[in-house]
Amino acid sequence: MAPSADNEGFPTTVPTTTVVVVGAGPSGLMLASNLLRYGTRVILLDDRPDRTTTGKADGLQPKTIETLKQLRLADELIRNGAKVHDISFWDSTPTHPLRRTGRQLHYPDHLVGASDPYILLAHQGMLEDVLIDDIEARGGRVQRNSPFVSVNKPPSGELEVVYEDISTKSKKTIHTKYLVGCDGARSKVRTFIPDAQLEGEMTNASWGVLDGVIDTDFPDLWSKVAVRSHTAGSILWIPRERGMTRLYVELSSTDGEKVDRAKATPEYVIARAREAMSPFRLEWKSIVEWFGNYVVGQRVARNFSDPENQIFIAGDAGHCHSALAAQGANTSMHDSFNLAWKLNLVSRGLAHPSLLSSYGEERRKIANDLIAFDAEHVAAFEKGEAALARNFDENIRFISGVGAEYTPGLLTKSGKRSGGVKAGSLMLPAKVTRYIDANPVDVQLDVPMLGQFRVYLFVPDVNAGKGFLDGFCEGVSTALREIGEKAAESYAEGPRGLAESDEYVQPDRYTTMSQVVTYGLVTQSSKSTFELADLPEVLQRSRWTVYLDDVEGCTAKWMGQLEEQQAGVVVVRPDGYIGQTATWTLPEGAAAAQWVGEYFTFCT
Amino acid sequence: MAPSADNEGFPTTVPTTTVVVVGAGPSGLMLASNLLRYGTRVILLDDRPDRTTTGKADGLQPKTIETLKQLRLADELIRNGAKVHDISFWDSTPTHPLRRTGRQLHYPDHLVGASDPYILLAHQGMLEDVLIDDIEARGGRVQRNSPFVSVNKPPSGELEVVYEDISTKSKKTIHTKYLVGCDGARSKVRTFIPDAQLEGEMTNASWGVLDGVIDTDFPDLWSKVAVRSHTAGSILWIPRERGMTRLYVELSSTDGEKVDRAKATPEYVIARAREAMSPFRLEWKSIVEWFGNYVVGQRVARNFSDPENQIFIAGDAGHCHSALAAQGANTSMHDSFNLAWKLNLVSRGLAHPSLLSSYGEERRKIANDLIAFDAEHVAAFEKGEAALARNFDENIRFISGVGAEYTPGLLTKSGKRSGGVKAGSLMLPAKVTRYIDANPVDVQLDVPMLGQFRVYLFVPDVNAGKGFLDGFCEGVSTALREIGEKAAESYAEGPRGLAESDEYVQPDRYTTMSQVVTYGLVTQSSKSTFELADLPEVLQRSRWTVYLDDVEGCTAKWMGQLEEQQAGVVVVRPDGYIGQTATWTLPEGAAAAQWVGEYFTFCT
Structure with a gap:
């Protein structure tokens, strides 16, 4: 508080x-x-x-x-915002009038792989x-x-x-x-x-921005549209919530002449937009907001x-x-x-x-x-x-945003492998089934953000991997005991700021082992082959983050192919970036724990 | 208002x-x-x-x-409620102690086909x-x-x-x-x-109900669980929001002796539950609410x-x-x-x-x-x-709930076909892409509930089906003109009660043709093969309900296989039930319109 x-x-x-x-x-x-x-x-x-x-x-x-x-x-933003899924391109030249030259998905799955592949306008x-x-x-x-x-x-x-x-x-x-x-x-x-x-650079590129409800016969009003006219510069159309559209209207290009501030009135911006969009009709039922002469640097x-x-x-x-x-x-x-x-x-x-x-x-x-x-x-x-x-x-x-990546450093350590997720990049979206209540969940969304790290274990076969899990859990308990105890004291003294809505999130479920780390397990074993009680205590206490990889191949997505004799370990930072990741063989549980412990050397 | x-x-x-x-x-x-x-x-x-x-x-x-x-x-209920996806069965007999005898998905997709296949506890x-x-x-x-x-x-x-x-x-x-x-x-x-x-019947079956936070070593605490004990009757476990569990504890079976109301205290219900759940530990961290002696009839x-x-x-x-x-x-x-x-x-x-x-x-x-x-x-x-x-x-x-079906009547008329959706049953969930803004949507959820009917046209190839669409749209405009005009007057005088949040829904998009009917088109044609301007005016004005069937086969789900020379028409009631459905050949646009007009004979 x-x-x-x-x-x-x-x-x-x-x-x-x-x-x-x-x-x-x-x-x-x-x-x-x-x-x-x-x-x-x-x-x-x-x-x-x-x-x-x-x-x-x-x-x-x-x-x-x-x-x-x-x-x-x-939730509320997704319910109320406009969602832009595609972009279309239009241009005019001296030899042909304005026409659509292409249309494509904005965030194609094979290039981006986001679970919400759109721009949300709110x-x-x-x-x-x-x-x-x-x-x-x-x-x-x-x-x-x-x-x-x-x-x-x-x-x-x-x-x-x-x-x-x-x-x-x-x-x-x-x-x-x-x-x-x-x-x-x-x-x-x-x-x-x-x-x-x-x-950096300041350029002469300058744009006028208009938000309002448009009346037009232009057919792509509800797509993002990049228009390039040969007479009146470029325009970017962006659909918005409440039936509005935003237009970015180019007033001056990067190499162009600087626009006189007094000239950039709404009337001027509108006139320029109409010229660029000709022969389409472009009227406004209302203009809610506008900014003139937005200079780009x-x-x-x-x-x-x-x-x-x-x-x-x-x-x-x-x-x-x-x-x-x-x-x-x-x-x-x-x-x-x-x-x-x-x-x-x-x-x-x-x-x-x-x-x-x-x-x-x-x-x-x-x-x-x-x-x-x-x-x-x-x-x-x-x-x-x-x-x-x-x-x-x-x-x-x-x-x-899913491709914003950090270079190796204190918090992003290259591991013993490549393929799947990598240190410095974000968790990959993947659907899994939560063991305890059979709820299908998104592994990257399921654990609430409490400022804690996560350590995910990927063990294809829980029963074959029992030795690894035992060795890892015993080792990690020792390696992170001190920081865990210190954190317990700290959060007892200065607890997290809970909202009433957290009663529905039950954040305590995710800090049963430590205030600094949530442990998780992803396995391809089927539910009928093991009970939570078969797992080492660390994972029994982490029962809300034991996942069955029975939906879309989370293991393959995160770890590449894991052999039955292997286990994967991924340390995820509190902001969802991968801290380190490595593949181990099943006898190496204790070594993997030590390696996790070494990651946390920045903890005092 | x-x-x-x-x-x-x-x-x-x-x-x-x-x-x-x-x-x-x-x-x-x-x-x-x-x-x-x-x-x-x-x-x-x-x-x-x-x-x-x-x-x-x-x-x-x-x-x-x-x-x-x-x-x-x-949204809020889904975010905050507990979701029950599976059910497990336990029983004890004189010869074996309490054990799990089965576990299964509560709403298997092949039997139910719901888009939210769970019980939401809130x-x-x-x-x-x-x-x-x-x-x-x-x-x-x-x-x-x-x-x-x-x-x-x-x-x-x-x-x-x-x-x-x-x-x-x-x-x-x-x-x-x-x-x-x-x-x-x-x-x-x-x-x-x-x-x-x-x-109807009143029976002696009687149950005690307890809501609270349970501390137990029973492993299926977060599934719905049906327990049948040989010594102390049956118990139903249901996980709830905020970490709670509801227990229905059988006090008396249908054919059993009536339970004395004074006897059905929380202590009695708890003791009975503990006996049935033995050898598992069953404690309550808190009991939030309880009802005794809930009699079944x-x-x-x-x-x-x-x-x-x-x-x-x-x-x-x-x-x-x-x-x-x-x-x-x-x-x-x-x-x-x-x-x-x-x-x-x-x-x-x-x-x-x-x-x-x-x-x-x-x-x-x-x-x-x-x-x-x-x-x-x-x-x-x-x-x-x-x-x-x-x-x-x-x-x-x-x-x-998806299988609650009405028999034929004034509002549910058997049509010229079987397979796919049928009169008296609900719309089937199906994902489609909205033409106008490339948003993937659920066809059964997309149109807001405004008390109006919907008429969906399924035309596999929009260009081949142009004649059908023209004939249908012309015919239906005539057939439903009178009721449309009357409705326009009525809603002008007594408009719908809009909430501020409707600004984000833009309900006007769905009543452009009539206050009584929203028209929709589902086609397998790809977006690049037609423009909204190619469609008859009724559908141009219904531009927010033109859908591309490019996700999971909505046409096949709703209409069965449609030949290229055929078109499907489905009338959906304001509550989402199918009113009538039929398949037509492409020359029959006008006849299909007349058939839709006849559905609305209950309109005065």
């Missing part, structure tokens, strides 16, 4: 917390929601007086949908409402009218964050261990991080944190790029998703502070991948269908 | 409405929610001061889950909350503290319903066209329907309405049976689901009043099927696994 800002329950007159988050957009809200869930105290400051009612970042990618499902927050305010509700359900809140002013680092080591309380027009101070700036492209927190300026901050790992930036504060590929809120929330569990473990004293360095290493890599892709994407958009289709095919896994 | 009970907006001093519903349990709430949705005025009276916090009817069957999905009300209060929220979102409310007293039928034809206002201890009157008693097994409304007494009211079709009963008021097969709330809500659209059409003057006779005909048939099954089920339960397994296999489609 977060302390309230009026300092209730704390002895000093200056409020104390663990993390101050500045900015209640998607990345700040995701961060606060995660931290509360994991049981880390947080104060979330926002300069605005109220919730967002406008916003450009409205497209949720397949990986983001998966993340929201893992957090049990996706107004930024809808997404933020879901996160705010979750924050409030866990005892937190957004502190409005509170712009961040400055941060001091006294020798004591504890940060002093100063913000303005607009309602009383006074400066106020908070003592905190960590500060995270989720305060957008013009981040003020960023200015307190040495050597963190944005680097691709830039990344040189550093995402200070050298002491006390001050961080996430989201647009760390990277900016075009809105065309609908990446913004997605990457931003995943910055937070990466940072939250690390802040939780380190602030609890369960991991060495150096763990926090991995945040910048990992997320700057993704940000650089993103702007590299984005620059190509904007260029391809201007070149037309063939270039854009090629750009899509090459980058589609990355665009979807 | 329902008038408020304080008569705001009406000229007389006595409130006037179209339907008075008595009782805010599952059937009353479903009825009021449906009526508001369809735009029929309703006053919902309930004698209790507050929402339900206890309740025995907690198991939602596959068809009920489908119905809630069709109403866009299922407290009755959770279900009622969902319905109450929907009612309130559509401008209605539950009028509490208002027990029904009597109904008079003055010569004027309008009913005078009298209820007690407990807060002022005064009698109040409402004028209404229709009265529906959803007031339970001891229905007071039923006493005002001539010749409506309950008929199977009875159905002789009539579900008065001869003038003004007063009706639905739910437990019309039928009672055991709770063992988890049928209660399911059948009750489907009574209401059957009645609501008929009351809406008749009260709007869009259908002949005789349509209302079909309610009792259809639902008494289901109630009789139910008690026939239930008597066998209770008996089988006492006989042990073999009998129970046989009883299950024979009745599993009926238990799931």
Whole structure:
């Protein structure tokens, strides 16, 4: 539970917390929601007086949908959002009028393999409402009218964050261990991080954006559409919730002349769109929102944190790029998703502070991948269908988010194998049957996000693998005993922030063995061949994560082909990335346990 | 929008409405929610001061889950409820101790074919909350503290319903066209329907029911379990939400001695359960709720309405049976689901009043099927696994709800074919791709429930079938013009009760041609071979219900094999039952339209 800002329950007159988050957009809200869930105290400051009612970042990618499902927050957005499954390409040239030149699935299964293979369009305010509700359900809140002013680092080591309380027009101070700036492209927190300026290109590419209900005879109104006209630039159509459509209308190309800001009125943008879409009729029943002269640049901050790992930036504060590929809120929330569990473990004293360095290493890599892709994407958009289709095919896994991968490091260790899942990449979606209640579940969604790791054992035949399981479970109990005991104390003192809805999730089912690790078993043995009571105690106590691989071949998907004399072990990080994976022979249970124990050397 | 009970907006001093519903349990709430949705005025009276916090009817069957999905009300219940996918059988005899004798899927796909093949366990209060929220979102409310007293039928034809206002201890009157008693097994409304007494058997079978969190070494705690002990009767285990388990503990068998009510204490029920479950440990961490001495009978009211079709009963008021097969709330809500659209059409003057006779005909048939099954089920339960397994296999489609079928009548006309869907049965679940936005959808769920019929055309090749489609669309426009115009007037005057969430559903997309019928097309043609603009105007305007049969063979599932020279036509009632279905040859478009027109002769 977060302390309230009026300092209730704390002895000093200056409020104390663990993390101050500045900015209640998607990345700040995701961060606060995660931290509360994991049981880390947080104060979330926002300069605005109220919730967002406008916003450009409205497209949720397949990986983001998966993340929201893992957090049990996706239902309402999926029910109410528009789902874009396909993209069509249109162009006109001096010799032929506007015509469709191609149509394809946006996220083909063979290239992406996402369980929700679509872009979910939902107004930024809808997404933020879901996160705010979750924050409030866990005892937190957004502190409005509170712009961040400055941060001091006294020798004591504890940060002093100063913000303005607009309602009383006074400066106020908070003592905190960590500060995270989720305060957008013009981040003020960023200015307190040495050597963190944005680097990259600003171009003259500029777009007008219109959201509204369209009346047209253009046939592909409900697909994503990339239009390239020879007379009036390019247009991107994106269907939206509530019968609306978003149009991105190109006002100036990358190499074009800069657009005069005064010229970019809605009338001008509409006129340009009509010209590009001719001969189709293009009328608006209503225009709900518009942004003119949205200039495209691709830039990344040189550093995402200070050298002491006390001050961080996430989201647009760390990277900016075009809105065309609908990446913004997605990457931003995943910055937070990466940072939250690390802040939780380190602030609890369960991991060495150096763990926090991995945040910048990992997320700057993704940000650089993103702007590299984005620059190509904007260029391809201007070149037309063939270039854009090629750009899509090459980058589609990355665009979807399921292809965002980390390079080897402290948390992503290459293992003794290749094929199947690999360290630094995400869990692969796979359906399995939960042993205990015969429920078919998605293995990547089933375990709730509690800030803990997961260790999955793949044992094709439970009875043949009994020796491996016994050896592994005995070894791992020893190897992770100390961290387990320390975690038990920590969570007893500072429990996770439970929402009322967690009564239905029963999170306790997943931390029976340890607050830091959930153990799971995936086996091809049929249910009738073994009882839970036949398993070693670690797995008996982990009974909610014993799975039968009888639906679509989870074992093959995750491990490649496993021989009967082999077992697979996969360590999954709290954010769903594979930490390490290896194949063992059945006599090697104890060795596999030791190898798992070694992964956790960053735990103190 | 329902008038408020304080008569705001009406000229007389006595409130006037179209339907008075008595009782805010599952059937009353479903009825009021449906009526508001369809735009029929309703006053919902309930004698209790507050929402339900206890309740025995907690198991939602596959068809009920489908119905809630069709109403866009299922998400929260599915997220929070426990899902029972399998059932196991245990017994003990004098010669062997308690042991598992079998385990099987509860709703095997080859027997049931439901898209949600499980029982969803969610407290009755959770279900009622969902319905109450929907009612309130559509401008209605539950009028509490208002027990029904009597109904008079003055010569004027309008009913005078009298209820007690407990807060002022005064009698109040409402004028209404229709009265529906959803007031339970001891229905007071039923006493005002001539010749409506309950008929059937009362037995001595009696059960104690315990809800709580169980601590046990019994391995099948999270399956549905039927236990038959030779010393202490039978027990049924049902997993529940929030880590709870429900136990039905047999206190007396059908032929046994009647149980003394004073004897059926929780202690007695627990002791009996422990004896039956021996040698397994059986402790409760908490007991949340219990009911003793739940006596089983199977009875159905002789009539579900008065001869003038003004007063009706639905739910437990019309039928009672055991709770063992988890049928209660399911059948009750489907009574209401059957009645609501008929009351809406008749009260709007869009259908002949005789349509209302079909309610009792259809639902008494289901109630009789139910008690026939239930008597066998209770008996089988006492006989042990073999009998129970046989009883299950024979009745599993009926238990799931997807096998509840109506006999031929005014609304269910046998057609020119067999195979695939048939008149009187439900739509079959099938995945298709929506043409307009490439979204994969479930054909049986996609069209929102607006109280309208649907006419689906199955045309394997759209280009080859152009003549059929033209002929059909021209013919049906003429045949249903009059009713369409009348309906347009009626809904302009009394529009449907929209919730804010309907902005995301966009119900207007489905009534572009008529307020009484949504037209749909399912074709095996690929998307690249035709444009929506190639279709006749009726289907161009029905663009949100043009489907590509490219996922799992919807055409074959619904129509059997259709030759290229054939077309299928299916009329679906507002409650999802097939009204009529037939196969035509391609030259017969006009004849098919006439045949559809003839179906609607009950429209005035």
